Structures are given as C-alpha cells and as structure tokens.
Amino acid sequence: MDSFAQRKYIIGALILLMLLTFVIRLFYLQIINEEYKISAENNSRRYVVQYPSRGLVYDRNGKLLVENQAAYDIMVIPRQIKDLDTFALCQLMDVDIEYARKFFRREKNSYKPVVFIPQLSLEKFAAIQDHLFKFPDFYPQTRSLRKYPFPNAAHVLGYIGEVDSSIISKNPYYKMGDYIGISGIEKSYEDELRGRKGVKIFLVDVHNRIKENFENGKYDTAAIVGNDITTTLDIELQKYGELLMANKRGGIVAIEPSTGEILALVSSPSYDPNLLVGRARSKNYPVLNADIEMKPLFNRAIMSSQTPPGSTFKLVNALVGLQEGVITRESRFSCSAGYIIGSFKVGCHAHASPLDLENSIGNSCNAYYCNVFRKIVDNRKYKSVRKGYEVWRRHVNSFGLGTVIDTDLPMSKSYSGTIGNPDRWDKIHGKGKWKSLSIISLAIGQGEVGASPFQLANLVSAIANRGYFYIPHIVKKIAGNRKVDKKYLKKVFTTVESRHFEPVINGMELAVYGPGGTAHIAQIEGIRVCGKTGTAQNPHGENHSLFVAFAPKENPKIAIAVLVENGGYGGTWAAPIASLMMEKYLKDSISGPLRKDLEKRMIEGDLIHKNNEAQH
C-alpha cells in the first residue's frame, strides 16, 4: 500500500549524517584545535598597567627637590565614537579643529584607546572636567609628571623621558610610553625611583569596554611606589652657587670631606629643570641643545675634565715630592722670575726667593715645582725617567685625578680627566728619548693634565682629610630600608702618608693669609680657610680662573673647587666665589659690608656677554 516506506531510512540517514558531521566538526573545534582558546583569551582580556608614582627627591635638610604632578591624557577609542560634535569638542579642549580632523583621519580605525590630547595640566583638566560628560567616548587617563619646586640643580637631578625602542629591546620591563631616567640621579637611581609597575586584568567586551575584574583580581599585581631619595645636596647652597655663577661659564663642586657628600654641584650656564617636563621637553630640549653659545645642557662641573688644573696641581706635586722623599718641608729652591735652564724658561711672578715648601704654595712659585717635579721623575732610585714618571703618575691617580671616580653621578664615568700617558711621550719624543724637562709643564698643572671641578673638589677633600677621601656621592638615603652603597662609607687612601699633609695645608693657609699669598680675598671672618689658586692657560682666550679650598683648617666641614672659565687669575673670580660659598655654608649668611660688596660684585659679574662684546 505504501511503496515508498523504505525512504524513511534514507531520510533518517541524512539527518544522522548531518549530526555526525557536526559532531566531528565540534570535536575539531573544541578538542583538537587550541587556537580558538588562545584567541578567546586575547579577545577578552585587557591588561591595564598600574603606574607607580615615582620616588620623590629631597635635599639633605629634607627640602623637596623633585615631586610629581598629575597630568591627564585625554583618551578615546576612535571606533566607538558616535555623533561627535567636533567643533564643540575642540572648543572645550582648546585645540585646533584641524588638529582634531587630522587626528581622526589618522586614527579612525583604531579599536584600541589612543591619546587624543597628551598631558593636560591639572588646572587645564579641572577646567574641562565638568564638561567631559558631553563627550562620553573621551576619558582621562592620569599620568605622573615631574615637578621641580626649585629651578636649580638641573644637572644633578637630571630628567626623565619616554623610553625608546633600544631601551625596550634591552630591558623588557619597559614598554612603549613608559618613562625612564635619562640623566642625573633620575638615571643613576632609576631602579629605586621608578618603583614597580602593577597590572590589573579586566575582561573587556567586544567594544573594548571594561566589564569586570578578571577572576576577581586574583591575578592582579599592585604597583609598588618608587622609593624616595634624600640627596646630599644643600639646596640653599646650590641655589647660592648658581646665583654667584650667573652669567659666567664654569662649575662649582662642594663636598663634605668627612663623608664625601656632595653639598653643591653647580654648572653654569644652567636651565630650569621644569623646562624638560612632559610635553614641554620635546619643545625645549632642542632649543637648549642647539644653544652652542651657552651649552646649558653641558655639565661643566663634571664634563670639563680636560681643563688643566693650573697651580692647584702644585699641591699634588708637593705631596708626591714629600712622599717620595725628594724634598722635605724645609727644602728651598731659588726663583729668578722663573725656572731657567739654558735657553729654557718657565716664567714666574715676582716674589721673595728662595722660598720653603709652605711659602712656595702660598706664593705659588713655578720654579719651586719645576725643581720638585724633576726630582721626582728623575729620581735615581727608579733607573729610568719613564719609571720615575710612572711612580709619579700612580701617586697622582690615587687622588682621583686622571682616573674614574666611581660615583653615583652618571656622567662622571666617562669624564675621568687626563694625566699624561707615558706612551704618549714616547710617541711625541721617541721611545726613551724624553726627559723630565720635556714634560716640565706638568709641574705647574699645565699641558697634558686635565681635571674637572668635581675631581679637584675630591682632591682638596683628600687634602682636608690628610690623606684619604670618601668617594663623593649625591645620595644620602633611600627610603624603604635601602642602604646607600657601602663603597661610599669606606675611606679611600691616597698613596701619600698622612704626615706629609701638614706642610701643604699650612701652605694653603699661607695662600689665604700669608705674605704674598695669592688668595687673601678668600678670607672669612672667624674661620681659617685653606686654599690654592690656579690659572689654567687657555689658548682660545682669557685664562680660566680656578680655586680649591677647604675650611675650617681643623675639622674641615667643606671642601670646594671652583672653575670660572675666562675668569683670568684664580684670585679674581674663583677664589671669591669659593669663599662666599664656604661662608654661606658655614655661617649661613654673608656678613659685613665688604663681603656684601664682594658678593654683589660676583653676582653681577658678567663674563659671557663681556667676552662677546670684546669679540664683536
């Protein structure tokens, strides 16, 4: 009766065939293929980085030097935008309508949040915040920028900037858009200051909107705030130093000899560190960098390491001479307005002759040190001039001259200064053919010798300590139980024994107080100042004015080196500036009309524009 009843099997088979196909397909999708599981995770998880606030920086007296200020990036996910009144938006955010048009043309396809306006200041953001609800697709993202309450110490503090691709490839911690210390202590203490980023994992929906915490935050990590740092700087002294150095090129470094703590590190001309914050940096940096006249980014206190130390170097030669036993404190050498051998002459100024060691320092006699230097280098004990020279050089190096001082200021490593290499003499004069006389200018700190104000300050610190120094450093304390590196607590001994320092220090005292002393101007009421002037010959123009000093003579509290480029004699600019610095530090203020007058003269002195006038 029903001849087609068998067809039910075909129909049933078709249904089962389809279901079998589906089961096989599901087996492939859900069990064999792993790709879809990974895609699902990538799809729906968003890792939101929690930026820690960077550590703060204080001066030695607890004054805040570097703080954080909030800035607000205005973010938007362009693909989410619906019905945007571009004109009203631009009016609110105070941007050019062309800027907005260009932005949306460029970013219109992005599903990821992009920065529409970077780094609005708190004030600007507060002004627009109340109206932001009219543009629900736009939202603020807080970023932390640096802020400097004092416009000083730019070179010490350094600055931060966004990481570039080379940093990212070297250190996977950093991601595009992160900040990193680029110079100063921001760089050398980057690991302490930056803290540790955290991450929050969210589930996001298809429109990239955050829906909920992933697994209730089980896998989130909290951001760890950066450690605060207390520096050794005395910001008042630093400020004063920068004031004194106004309109002059040069540098000041002041150190506390008993600890190696850097009290002030001035490089002039300088700049306001606030110029290199956030968005302003990209605008201001090229301007500062292009200023070849002033070179405000050049840290002269550390980087001027090729400047000859001039007569300040005589201190070293005196100490090495005493240590080597080629002179005693009674040794006298005559000076006939210079050191003359045959047709060879190293000139000297007029002073009493012959002088003993102490007075030779006080009067800064050139002839005396030519004799001392020759005695050291030509010492029979060492068989050859080269050997003698190497012994001398080793002594000099032990004062941190011509070698790297392993400190926490990043630039100091690449600016180690110069103490002439004997190989170089071989090259110039022929191997074994040079004599002490060939390199006699080293006796008075000229020629193949260069030291930065930083190194000179360390030298005078070693003298003040009578034979050793602490590695000068800028950081006193790191918050959060972190100890400052132990190396800064260790005495570094020079190769000169302690007993030899007394006559040299007496000589430095004579330079300030003695008859014919070169630095009477450095006297401070009620404090015994020991100093030594220097005049570095400058083939390109006016000589550089140098002064190194420490005070008081007993239990020195401050050691200082001052370089004033094109300042002429050491006593003209460098000595008064150093003296005012010491007075400011030790007595907190400048007293007496004479000193006030000197201070005024120093502050107003303009060596940069004066030189320019002379040139034009």
Add this chain to the structure above:
Amino acid sequence: MRRNINVITSVDWLTIFLYLLLVLLGWINIYSAVYDDEHKSIFDFTQRYGKQIIFIAAAVFIAVCLLIIESNFYSLFAYGIYALMILLLISVLFLGKEVNGSRSWFEMGEVRLQPAEFAKFATCLALARLLSDHNFRFRDRKFVARIILIIMLPVGLILLQRDAGSALVYYLFIIVLYREGMPALIFFLGLAIPVLFVVTLLFDKIYLFVFLLSLFYIFFYAMYLNLKHLGISLAIFTGSVLLAISYFFINNQETDWSYVLLVSFGLSSLVYFFLEFRYKLRNAFIINMIVLCSIGFTFTVDYVYNNVLHKHQKIRIDVLLGLDQDVKGVGYNVNQSMIAIGSGGPFGKGFLHGTQTKLNYVPEQDTDFIFCTVGEEWGFTGSVFVLLLFAFLLIRLIYLAERQRSVFSRVYGYGVVAILFFHLAINIGMTIGLAPVIGIPLPFFSYGGSSLWAFTILIFIFLRLDSSRMQLL
C-alpha cells in the same frame, strides 16, 4: 471530557518531554547569554530571559489549547488556515514594522509577531491536505503545479519581506515530497546541487573532492562487495595520482591537487563503466554518474563564479550565503562564533562563565547564535548532548509520522521533521562555520516569542494528530 482523557493517555509524552527539555535548556542558555551582574533575578521581566519565561508560559498555553482542539479541525481547515496566513504575509508587507531592513514584523504594543514563522505550519497543513487527496499522483501535472503554488506563494511573499532565511526553509519540503513518492533522482539532485553550490563557494574544492571520492568507493564496495574490482580501480587511481605528481615535480610546478584527483578519478572510473556495462549494473552506473556530475558541477560553479559572473551578481550570491554580513571584515561573525565554541573545550567553562558570549563578542548571541553559549559554557560534552537531543527528537518524529494511518498526518509529520531539520542544520552549521550565515533561529533555544510559538504549534498539531491516529481506520 472523555475526549480529553483520551488525549492525555494517547499523546506521545516522550516527544513532549523532549520538547520541554529543549525549551528549558534553551531558556538556561538565554539566561546565561543575557546575564550580567546588575540583573540577577530570573524573574526580571525587563531582561530577555524574563520575557522568555512569559513566552514559554504562553507556548505551554498554546500547546494545551492545540491538544484540546478536535483533530479533524486541522485537515478540515487546512486551506483556510493557509489562506489566513497568506493574508497575514501580504498585510505585513504594508502594515509591518521595519526591523534591520526587513519588513516582517507586526507590532502591537509590547507584542511583536513574525507571520513568516507561522506560515510554516500553515504551509505544512496545506501541503498535507493536498498530498492526502485520493487522486493525488506525482505524474499528474495539475498536482505538481499545485504543490509548487502552495510552497512558492509564501516563499515569494517572505522574499518580498527581505527575509531570505525564512524563505529558504520551504526548500526542504522536498523531503516530504520525496517520502510521498517524488522521483529519487530529483530529490538527490535537489539536495546535492544547493549543498555542492554552497560548499564550493565556502570551502576549498579539495575537501569536497576527497569527500566525494571516498563516498564513491564506499558506496560501490557496499553495493557489490567485490574487492577485486575495487582493488583494480584503486590501483589505477593511485598510479595515476603518482604519475601526475611526478609530472608536476619534474616540471617544477606546484601540484594542482584538484586536477590530479579529477583526472585520476576519471581514469579509475573507466574500470567501473566497463564493468557496469558488462554486468548491466544499472544502479551503480547511476551513482557513478552522480558523483562524476557532482565533481563537474563544483568545477562549473567555481569557474562561473570566478570568471563569468559580474561583481554585482557575485554580491547577490554573497548576500544569499551570508558572506556579506561581515561587518568587521571577512568572516567576523563566524570567526567569533567559532572562537566562542572552540574555547569551550571538552567540558566547557561552566554555567555563566563564558567570556566570549557574555562580553558580546558573538553577535546575536541570544537569538541566532545561541548555540555559541552552549558550546562555550558546556563544551563538547554539552554540545553533543544538545545535538543528540535534537537527533532523538527528529528520529522520534519520523517514527511517529510513519505510524500514522492517514496520509494527511504523515505528510504533516514529515513537514515538521523537514522544517526542524533545516533550522537545525543551518543554525548550528553556521555557528561552527559549516553553513552560510542565514539568520534563522535554533528551534526552542533562540530567544523570541514568534519562533517558539511557531515551533510549538508545529509540533503540537502533529502530536494532536498522532494522538487520534486510532480514530481513523
């Protein structure tokens, strides 16, 4: 009263159980797909799962009503119901509300109805009525014309509403016609051509080839169980393939597998043609030809699509296949759907723990793509379970249809099977990337009153017919 008691004892409770189970599972998955932290109460009627509860309650009410109605009513008023539905389909064109570019909804306050959903069971009834005519013969052109008219009238009207998905459902009435005696060749071609067409455009030819070839060899062996002939054919096939590969290798060209397989198969089937003629194996010959033609057909489709059709014609085909629904690039919807299902793994992420569906990565996740929630949260185990439930229901319905004494009931029963089958195949197929994206709901699962009520009516009319099958001789 006696009649009602009669219904309660004679109705097929197993089907009702399957129906209720599927509706319940559907609701659970809608709840999960819509669920968010702010709306947790299951009776929150502002949410879709809350509304679905109302829809389900209404569906149960409808079901009970349908079971109470005298079974003669359906055959008596089959054409009347059909005419009413056609009227509704026409009026929705003018009075309906436009949603997503298709004018297929009546809106009456809170309630929205889609006449296309209800036209299915009406067409089913009309078809059953026509085929149960005592004079019905497939040879009779008058009847064939009426069949075509009954099916094409709603199809045309639904197409006018720009609801291609719902219109395509009617195509599967060929299952019913096949069961009632339509020539097998027409049935198989009718199934094979669209399937091949879609598969050719959606997938790489090579998969299809391998599939067809395997099918051919299995068929042939199954029908004659002659290992020797199979061996000869396979040997020729293998030799030819090796020869072709070495040819490509020597000439340093990339092997074009589809041509290699085509030529090799052609050669190997020569053996069969020879055998078939010699032993007069007519059926084998026909199957052989069908496979061969299928392969030829895929080549033609591929060639025509790529080289003959103009761009706007291609676009029209793409629209039909749902290839144009990629809002965000090629295959976005399907890709997200497969990610959701694939990420479920063997046992799923657990109820309410799906991330892909919950975070709206999958479009239409509580309606057309509801199966993604099943796949993601219940995994392979749950998906297969749901598939098995559907399979069980379909097989059960075939069983019920076959036990009918009246042609009307049987035709109607097969109509139910065909409609459910199509929805199942296309809906689940599209979520796992095996079928074009055609927006039709998954029976009992997808959110929405119209589709749930339509499927309820479809099934319960049949159950009513089934329960009174003994009343007829």
